[in-house]
Amino acid sequence: MTQPLDLLYSETEDDLRAAVRALLADRAGHQTLLDRIETDDPYVPGLWKSLAGDIGAAGLLVPEELGGQGASHREAAVVLEELGRAVTPLPYLTSAVVATETLLGLAGQGGPAAELLAALASGERVAILAVPFSTAPQPAAAGTGFVSEGPVRGVADAVAADVFLASRPDGLYAVPAADAVVTPLTPLDLTRPLAVVDPGSAGGTRLADGEAARAAVRRGLLAGAGLLASEQLGLAERCLEETVRHTRERHQFNRPVGSFQALKHRMAQLWLDLVGARAAARAAADALATGDPDAPLTVAVAQAYCSKVAVRAAEECVQLHGGIGMTWEHPAHLALKRAKSDQVALGSAGRHQDAIAALTDLPAPE
Template identity: 85%
Template sequence: GEATIEPRTPLDLTRPLARVTAEPGAGTRLAGPDAARAAVRRGLLAGAGLLASEQLGLAERCLEDTVRYTRERHQFNRPVGSFQALKHRMARLWLDVVGARAVARAAADALAQGAPDAPLTVAVAQAYCSGVAVRAAEECVQLHGGIGMTWEHPAHLALKRAKADQIAFGPEGRHQDAIAALADLPAPV
């Protein structure tokens, strides 16, 4: 049997997507249903945990670019980064990035050690890092001002990557549901 590959248009054009379908009975059976489900679960867990590190790197890069730009860009004869409102926004983002670093590293460590709490640690990392990466990319676009809104500046690429990463392994709410179940948090009555 043959497989059909249909290209899809992704949000992040640097990551091609396709729908792959196979004819019934095509291929070679490698495992039974239970072993296959367990292998897929392990693969998805590892992917989600490692993606948190990419999201952390994206957030760090966006913050660095934004800080550098606001130091260089002047308005009213002062660096725009010296304005209190912008300093506070960057300080909040810095705190978010520090938190993302902690949970991304914890997820990578849990996966490397085969820790029993790896599913919870990865869910925490995804629930947190996905939002931080998007906020960092949004701040990068906004705090770069007019140039950040143009196609010529790479800030839009970071935002597209962050948004695509945010949903790659399910939305933030799905990870929060997993946290609640894995940490045995009761649902509201």
């Protein structure tokens, strides 16, 4: 009998949320981010150490015996909700979730994978899976796997990496960043840098070969896609909160603009969308945490729904802020760009809808 999903937040999760939110408010406010994206390095100095090492967020998915916190995807989802709310430029999703989960699929073998996992859990190192950020958990075609030969375009947070996990035809390798060629790109979302990464066709430490490597990469991408929904949820919630606050304070014709019926309806509909997004994101996090066999389906549902809600919330935030929302000085554009880039990250909504059809044996009409 399948265990019912738990969509509620625990006291531990609420405490973690409070700690992360306080850190981001103090160190990574919107003005700080607006200033950082004007530079070549959007990452706030010292913030990763505080979040990953001091709070221990980098090791949430890692068992205690491997040097981690022994928590679960539910706690990691809470961290991503807060990072999404603040549109924070940190390699948390890419390193502490995707790369970490990939290595967890190999940790039972011990050796280099377990050693690297311990370094990631402590926040001392950042690992990035060298695949395009748009890669979905299911390969585009049967038998293709996730192998990339030659330079890989669109690798997220590559500029922050200490080590790359490179999927080659003969297995998965850990390649030091110093041995790879990283060419930064100019992304739409300046808070999540993209780059072309050439990890080379030789060198590095082999972590796994054959089907074990492909299964580990698939596991990492599935966890990433599932928890990306929580980042999108946090972003959408913050957009709605800021929009409601602004429309209460902004007056026209001696009345708050939020009292106009047309705007009330738009915000009420967005709130309903958020309720659904919260349920979908929490369901995905809980399914991953409990090892639910239906996790691939739950993750696909969450991504197909939450990516659209995040974009709509960000669009409404820009539009309902009026003229100020269109300016570079207002942070609304940060949320919109993050939402749009997340919409195609780890599989587009269409790809996840195709996955839902396949997993439920409901093929699309011809």
